[in-house]
Amino acid sequence: MRGIWVITKRELASYFDSLIALLLIVIFLVFSGFFTWLYNAGNIFLRAQADLQVFFGISFWTLFFFIPAITMRTLAEENKTGTIELLSTKAVSDWQIVVGKFLSSLLLLVIALACTIPYYITVARLGNIDHGATIGGYFGLLLMSAMYVSIGIFASSLTNNQIIALLLALVMGFFFHIVFDLLASGSTGFVGGLFDYLSARTHYESLSRGVIDSRDLIYFGSFILAGLVLSQTMLSKRNWHD
Numbered sequence: 001m002r003g004i005w006v007i008t009k010r011e012l013a014s015y016f017d018s019l020i021a022l023l024l025i026v027i028f029l030v031f032s033g034f035f036t037w038l039y040n041a042g043n044i045f046l047r048a049q050a051d052l053q054v055f056f057g058i059s060f061w062t063l064f065f066f067i068p069a070i071t072m073r074t075l076a077e078e079n080k081t082g083t084i085e086l087l088s089t090k091a092v093s094d095w096q097i098v099v100g101k102f103l104s105s106l107l108l109l110v111i112a113l114a115c116t117i118p119y120y121i122t123v124a125r126l127g128n129i130d131h132g133a134t135i136g137g138y139f140g141l142l143l144m145s146a147m148y149v150s151i152g153i154f155a156s157s158l159t160n161n162q163i164i165a166l167l168l169a170l171v172m173g174f175f176f177h178i179v180f181d182l183l184a185s186g187s188t189g190f191v192g193g194l195f196d197y198l199s200a201r202t203h204y205e206s207l208s209r210g211v212i213d214s215r216d217l218i219y220f221g222s223f224i225l226a227g228l229v230l231s232q233t234m235l236s237k238r239n240w241h242d
Contacts (some may be wrong), residue, residue: 003092007100009070011074015108024066032058032120034215045221051129056137056208060201063109063145064177068169070108071152073160074101075235080160088109094235098228102153102190109145113138140207143220146199148173150227157234176200176223 005224015021036055075098092100123129148169155168177200184202196202204214 003096004100004103007092007097008103010164011101011104012107015070016103019110021111024070024108025070025115028062028066029115030111031062032116033119047093049127050088050242052119052123052134052137053202053208056141059113059141060144060204063141064148064173065170067105067109067145067148068152068155068166068173071149071156071169072165073156074105074153075156075231076162078156080162094232095228098153098157098204098231102149102228105149105153106146109149112140113141113145130210133208134210136210136212137208139212140204140216143207143216144204147200147220147223147227150224150231151176152233154227154234157231 012021015158019140023151032055036052066138120129120134124131151172152165152169155172156162156165158164158168180195180199183199184192197215197219203219206213206216
């Protein structure tokens with residue numbers, strides 16, 4: 001556990017040292033804030049509804065593009081510079097390296113989402129907000145972010161090039177974010193149900209309604225674990241070849 005925490009702190013510090021963290025947080029806040037409070041189609045004051053559904057809707061897309069930009073360097077840069085070998089020779093396992101990098105990226109996203117809590121407080125003062133749906137929406141964003149972080153780290157483990165890692169993460173995430181949802185809408189029966197279950201939107205929207213369903217938790221948990229295990233496998237394979 002200590003090894004994981006050491007890696008997590010190191011990675012999180014590197015985000016802020018390079019200003020990547022501050023830049024992404026500011027962009028996320030500006031983008032989500034504009035569409036939540038100012039853009040005519042989503043402006044809370046014009047809609048006259050005390051909820052954060054517009055924010056959750058825009059964040060669903062914003063985080064999809066932002067997360068690969070955060071995770072693209074996690075293992076790709078380490079492989080390129082050779083520092084992954086130095087890490088592997090220290091008293092940390094491949095699993096600790098992968099989980100530490102996962103937690104650092106996820107903590108960065110938690111910080112970004114925490115910065116939007118004033119949205120929640122403000123809307124709650126404006127009207128009778130559905131607290132269950134709002135908390136569920138944040139929980140859904142957190143689980144979805146964790147899943148895409150796991151996928152992004154796996155993509156980063158496949159290459160030494162950060163741009164290729166970014167593109168791979170986007171392509172893999174594209175299926176869960178869009179493709180399976182489209183296939184589900186055009187299919188029926190077992191196949192339609194399968195594609196619907198594989199769609200991240202299905203589970204995210206279920207949570208954003210304030211409904212905590214074990215199927216949603218199993219869905220996100222399974223893909224988070226799969227991404228981490230595959231990343232560890234790729235890391236171990238590289239170390240074995242070296």
